Amino acid sequence: MAERILDVKNLKVDFHTYAGEVKAIRDVSFHLDKGETLAIVGESGSGKSVTTKAIIGLLANNAKVVGGEINFNGQDILKKSEKEMQSVRGKEISMIFQDPMTSLDPTMKIGQQIAEPLMKHKGMNKKDAWAKALDMLKAVGITNAEKRINDYPHQFSGGMRQRIVIAIALVCDPEILIADEPTTALDVTVQAQILDLMKEMQAKVKTSIIFITHDLGVVAGMADRVAVMYAGELLEYGTVDEVFYNPQHPYTWGLLNSMPTLASDKLESIPGTPPDLLDPPKGDPFAPRNPYAMKIDAEQKPPFFKVSDTHYAATWLLHPDAPKVTPPEEIVRRQEKYTELMAKKKD
Incomplete structure (x- = not known):
């Protein structure tokens, strides 16, 4: 411990x-x-x-x-x-x-x-x-x-x-x-x-x-561990491998998608601007910039959902009743690599 x-x-x-x-x-x-x-x-x-x-x-x-x-x-x-x-x-x-x-x-x-x-x-x-x-x-x-x-x-x-x-x-x-x-x-x-x-x-x-x-x-x-911060709040945290290769919050997807990699020659920017913290949003602060946002994101702040014992993310997409969405191509590639890494560790 x-x-x-x-x-x-x-x-x-x-x-x-x-x-x-x-x-x-x-x-x-x-x-x-x-x-x-x-x-x-x-x-x-x-x-x-x-x-x-x-x-x-x-x-x-x-x-x-x-x-x-x-x-x-x-x-x-x-x-x-x-x-x-x-x-x-x-x-x-x-x-x-x-x-x-x-x-x-x-x-x-x-x-x-x-x-x-x-x-x-x-x-x-x-x-x-x-x-x-x-x-x-x-x-x-x-x-x-x-x-x-x-x-x-x-x-x-x-x-x-x-x-x-x-x-x-x-x-x-x-x-x-x-x-x-x-x-x-x-x-x-x-x-x-x-x-x-x-x-x-x-x-x-x-x-x-x-x-x-x-x-x-x-x-x-x-x-060793990473905490992702936005608009004065933590939106996701976990080990460096979990956040890099199995990100769960759309904001983390946006950050990773804007990184240059050898696997892709495209750089994506996150549209929009952060919220005004004189009057903070009551729901998910990233909702106005989130292409995967649902109605509840603007109305209610999401709790931290457990992804693993060391990995948590505050996004309604992890709720059991949320619709399944396909992350950006680069994020899917990272998640596939993470699955491979976990399989090798088990072997």
Whole structure:
């Protein structure tokens, strides 16, 4: 039985704006086990970053958690004061942000930026902290680290800066690492290097990772489990094989259908736009964009239907009385491959 390190229950987050209350996160629940990687995927604006910023206590001033629990090692983070969270942030839970240049202080040497968490959270003296910072620079692949530890962020490339941000995030051996689209600003080659580095460092530090992305191709080689998010809600979650090869929600079909693959030269886009969360829909939030939507989708929110012990999807198409529909060709191909995979496992 895997050890559960994080348990998010019925999380709700609103943003106060001049136009009204934006229901950004609407009753989201998921968990994270020790040593695993959970990917949260979805289009921009689906609530991925807001969810994880609630976990680490970095929500904007106009945001308010209006319901739910975030249990980390048996304690509800939402009940901690800002002072208490400062001892958690960077030490027990760390975060890598999208743009490494805005994550680093341009006026500080990188060695100082890596050493600072060690002095604050571990009580190290400056000499020992700098020695550990040098070790971390070498661990994340910065060449000529003895010299470069005294350089400033602008003296590094984007990929090198992201390596430095990873070093800062992992230097205190956190139990959870939140990676918020850490490869978005990088080219494909550097992106692959950063992902390999994260997996390598995860194995060394034994940390659990929440990986936020809209790139399903990245998820395939990175995650153990996947949660699909849309309009502030989770619509499907399961193991990476289940979500990739046996997806059940039409939104997941749309995301996968928009991925380039060697088997198909066609790219399909999802028509329409996400709903206005000032006035969220009462049914399935994806219904207006869903070509398979039924009348009930606009009237009643679907519950999570069990596909397997580890796979659930919130779609009325899984109801016993729902009509049978044929998914897009690419999804059918994936499901056939999944059937083959399951047959091989049984053999």
